[in-house]
Amino acid sequence: NAGVMQNPRHLVRRRGQEARLRCSPMKGHSHVYWYRQLPEEGLKFMVYLQKENIIDESGMPKERFSAEFPKEGPSILRIQQVVRGDSAAYFCASSPGQGNGYTFGSGTRLTVV
Amino acid sequence: ILNVEQSPQSLHVQEGDSTNFTCSFPSSNFYALHWYRWETAKSPEALFVMTLNGDEKKKGRISATLNTKEGYSYLYIKGSQPEDSATYLCACRYNQGGKLIFGQGTELSVKP
Numbered sequence: 195n196a197g198v199m200q201n202p203r204h205l206v207r208r209r210g211q212e213a214r215l216r217c218s219p220m221k222g223h224s225h226v227y228w229y230r231q232l233p234e235e236g237l238k239f240m241v242y243l244q245k246e247n248i249i250d251e252s253g254m255p256k257e258r259f260s261a262e263f264p265k266e267g268p269s270i271l272r273i274q275q276v277v278r279g280d281s282a283a284y285f286c287a288s289s290p291g292q293g294n295g296y297t298f299g300s301g302t303r304l305t306v307v
Numbered sequence: 308i309l310n311v312e313q314s315p316q317s318l319h320v321q322e323g324d325s326t327n328f329t330c331s332f333p334s335s336n337f338y339a340l341h342w343y344r345w346e347t348a349k350s351p352e353a354l355f356v357m358t359l360n361g362d363e364k365k366k367g368r369i370s371a372t373l374n375t376k377e378g379y380s381y382l383y384i385k386g387s388q389p390e391d392s393a394t395y396l397c398a399c400r401y402n403q404g405g406k407l408i409f410g411q412g413t414e415l416s417v418k419p
Contacts, residue, residue: 198350225405236411237351237396250406285350292405295341298350 196221198288199268200299207276207306215271215302219288225249226269227296228261231283240284243269276306309333311399313410320387321418327383328413330397334378338403342371342382343396345412351396354382387417 199218207213219226228240230253239253243263254261258276263269273280283303287296312331320326332340339358343351355364360375368385384391394414398407 227406229409237398237409239406239408242405250404253406289405293339293400293403295353295356296351296407297353298343300350 198223198286198297198299200284200286200302202302203300205302205304207304209277209306210275213273213276213280213304213306215273215284215286215304216268217271217286217288217299218268219286220290220297223288223290223297225289225291225294226263227287227289228269228271229285229287231285231301233282237285240271273304276304278306280304281306309399309401309408311397311408311410313395313397313413315413316411317414317416319416319418322387322389324387324417325383325385326387326415327381328395328415330380330382330410332378332380332397332399332410334375336401337375337378337399339400340373340380341398341400341407342380343398345394345396347393354395382413384415387415389417389419391415392417 224245226243229237241254241261242250258274260272283301285301286299314329342354345351355371357373362373364371370383373380394412396412398409
């Protein structure tokens with residue numbers, strides 16, 4: 195069981211480019227959560243998805259950020275027109291159902307130059 | 308806005324010392340509390356899930372207690388070892404909703 199796989203581990207983007215972060219949940223897990231860790235801060239909730247549905251996106255910035263979890267394939271967190279303030283570690287976690295504990299991925303560290 | 312607070316922010320102890328730290332949370336509509344251990348350059352690893360007032364959980368030298376009425380949980384480490392050095396995260400879930408709300412963590416450093 196490969197666990198939660200995130201890629202890439204490190205991503206460098208110039209201001210104005212798009213960043214696409216991928217997360218493959220653990221086998222058998224249909225719930226995916228994205229969190230962001232800004233420098234010197236804790237894990238902040240962004241979005242919660244279940245296959246093909248967004249359940250809670252209360253932590254997502256209103257502009258430039260979007261997330262999807264298609265029927266086939268990984269969950270994608272997409273950041274359009276990145277700015278320096280988007281530089282952070284983005285963590286994905288998955289669970290088999292609502293109310294269960296999470297299994298985390300190793301994160302994607304995004305640097306915007 | 309629901310706020311989960313952890314204290315202290317960081318802790319430095321000697322090998323063999325026992326230590327504890329606190330997680331405080333709003334108790335209204337509380338559903339569950341999770342403790343995670345997060346080593347540098349790795350992903351957070353689940354330690355405990357606690358739901359009931361008075362719950363106590365133990366894993367080796369690490370144990371945790373939960374008071375849902377007053378809104379706090381303690382994590383205890385008995386006889387700290389250098390390999391216990393990590394950030395310990397507390398997270399709460401409300402109303403059976405899926406998302407966990409994390410505290411800032413307590414960074415523990417154990418010196419040999």
